[in-house]
Amino acid sequence: MSFFSRLSSAWRQLNRRGKILVGIAAVVVFMIIVGSLGGGDEGDGNTGRSSNSRTQPVEQERPLTVREQIEDCFDPWDGNHNGFEDQIRPLLNDEGSMETHETRFTTTPDANDEVTVVMEYSAKNAFGGRVKAVALGSMNYKTCRVTVIDTGLES
Numbered sequence: 001m002s003f004f005s006r007l008s009s010a011w012r013q014l015n016r017r018g019k020i021l022v023g024i025a026a027v028v029v030f031m032i033i034v035g036s037l038g039g040g041d042e043g044d045g046n047t048g049r050s051s052n053s054r055t056q057p058v059e060q061e062r063p064l065t066v067r068e069q070i071e072d073c074f075d076p077w078d079g080n081h082n083g084f085e086d087q088i089r090p091l092l093n094d095e096g097s098m099e100t101h102e103t104r105f106t107t108t109p110d111a112n113d114e115v116t117v118v119m120e121y122s123a124k125n126a127f128g129g130r131v132k133a134v135a136l137g138s139m140n141y142k143t144c145r146v147t148v149i150d151t152g153l154e155s
Contacts, residue, residue, distance in 0.1 A: 066141065067107050070115055073144035079103055084119055084137050084146040091151055097124040101132075105139070114138045117146055 014022065064072070074081050080100045089095045101120045109115050117137040125131045133152030139145065 066109060070105060070107060070109075070139075070141045073139060073141060074103065074105075081117060081119070081137075081139070081144075081146055083144070084117060084135070084139075084148070085121075087137075087146065087148050088119070088121065088135050088151055091153060092123045093126050094124040097130070099123070109141055113140050113142050115141050121152075 078100070080103045084103070085098065085100055089098050092098055099122050101122065103117065103119045105118070106116045115138070117139045119135045119137070120132065121135065122130050122132045135148065135152045136150040137146040137148050139147075
């Protein structure tokens with residue numbers, strides 16, 4: 001009896017679950033073999049070539065654009081500028097009631113590297129009613145510091 005006929009006979013005797021396990025094992029072995037042949041980035045870079053062979057240049061990170069630098073100043077989760085909120089919150093009657101609805105900014109800085117930031121928020125007033133307000137600020141996009149220009153609160 002040949003090897004392949006024994007293999008075929010053994011395969012027919014396996015139940016469905018056994019065949020699934022053999023298939024999974026085959027995929028894992030295949031992935032290990034392909035992973036080990038791929039080479040990847042690990043190792044010392046010695047490819048067995050002579051020292052005068054051309055090598056690929058290392059890809060350098062490109063500098064961030066102005067827009068990307070501005071966007072990095074804002075919370076990636078909700079888009080708010082936490083420092084701007086922290087400057088407005090102590091001025092409210094109920095600090096814990098502040099909800100920021102939207103924060104927008106200009107993408108073209110002025111000569112002082114400043115961009116305009118507009119934050120729409122709401123909070124409870126002295127009577128317990130919720131009021132909306134719009135705060136205006138100026139942010140240096142290199143330091144991410146915001147200077148409050150207008151809180152949106154009535155004096």
